[in-house]
Amino acid sequence: MTTTSPQGRTELRRPDGSPVRVLVVDDEASLTELLSMALRYEGWEIRSATDGLGAVRAARAFRPDVVVLDMMLADMDGLSVLGRVRRELPDVPVLFLTAKDAVEDRIAGLTAGGDDYVTKPFGLEEVVARLRGLIRRAGAGAGRRGESVLAVGDLTLDEDSHEVTRGGQSIHLTATEFELLRYLMRNPRRVLSKAQILDRVWSYDFGGQANVVELYISYLRRKIDAGREPMIHTRRGAGYLIKPAPIAA
Incomplete structure (x- = not known):
C-alpha cells in the first residue's frame, strides 16, 4: 500500500x-x-x-x-x-x-x-x-486490485497473492520472474522486444546487457514449460511472446 x-x-x-x-x-x-x-x-x-x-x-x-x-x-x-x-x-x-x-x-x-x-x-x-x-x-508495497487474476490457456497468475499455477499445479517464481511473466501475460500473443521488456521489468537500460532478458526467459521456461507444451516463444530478431499451448488431441 x-x-x-x-x-x-x-x-x-x-x-x-x-x-x-x-x-x-x-x-x-x-x-x-x-x-x-x-x-x-x-x-x-x-x-x-x-x-x-x-x-x-x-x-x-x-x-x-x-x-x-x-x-x-x-x-x-x-x-x-x-x-x-x-x-x-x-x-x-x-x-x-x-x-x-x-x-x-x-x-x-x-x-x-x-x-x-x-x-x-x-x-x-x-x-x-x-x-x-x-x-x-x-508486492510488499502494492495495494489491492480489482481484476487481479491473469489467465493465458491453463496458466494463471494472481497479481494480489502472487500465486502462479499451470494446469492446477503451483509454480514458485522469484520477484523478477513474476514481473516478467506478468508483463508477458498482460500482452498475450504480442511479440515484446528485449528493449520493451528491459524498460518495463527492470525500468532502465541495462547498459547493453540485454542478455539478462534471455537469462530470465530461460528461467521462466524451465518453470512454466518444462515437461509441457511450450507457451513462451522466441521470434528471432523480434522478441518473445506467450500464447496458449495447443490442446493435445
Whole structure:
C-alpha cells in the first residue's frame, strides 16, 4: 500500500500498514550509514550488517522486504550471502552493489538470482528508485486490485497473492520472474522486444546487457514449460511472446 508523508512524498508501506523493512549489507561503515539515513527518510525500517554472517543473522531475525547487498565482503562474497539468505527468505528481492568495472560480478549476481544492481559510486536517488521498483514488484508495497487474476490457456497468475499455477499445479517464481511473466501475460500473443521488456521489468537500460532478458526467459521456461507444451516463444530478431499451448488431441 502507499501513503503520503507530511513532506508530500509517496510512501510505500507493507500490506498491514507497517514500514517496509530494508536490510543494508556493506563493510564500509560510512556507506552503510549514508544509505541507512537515506532509506529511513523514505519512512522505511532499516537494519544493517557489515559482514556476511551478520547479514544472514539479521535476515533471519529482521525478515526484510528487500536487501541491499555488497558483492564483496570481508568474510564471504555476496553470492554466498545471497544463497544463505534465500534459504531463509526464498522470495526476498536483492539489490547488489558492485564495483564500476566488474561487469562479470553484475552478470554473476543476476545469474545467481539477484534482482538488480547498482555500480559504485552511485547516487542515493538511484538506489531509492531501484528499491522502490523491487518492493513494488515483490508486492510488499502494492495495494489491492480489482481484476487481479491473469489467465493465458491453463496458466494463471494472481497479481494480489502472487500465486502462479499451470494446469492446477503451483509454480514458485522469484520477484523478477513474476514481473516478467506478468508483463508477458498482460500482452498475450504480442511479440515484446528485449528493449520493451528491459524498460518495463527492470525500468532502465541495462547498459547493453540485454542478455539478462534471455537469462530470465530461460528461467521462466524451465518453470512454466518444462515437461509441457511450450507457451513462451522466441521470434528471432523480434522478441518473445506467450500464447496458449495447443490442446493435445
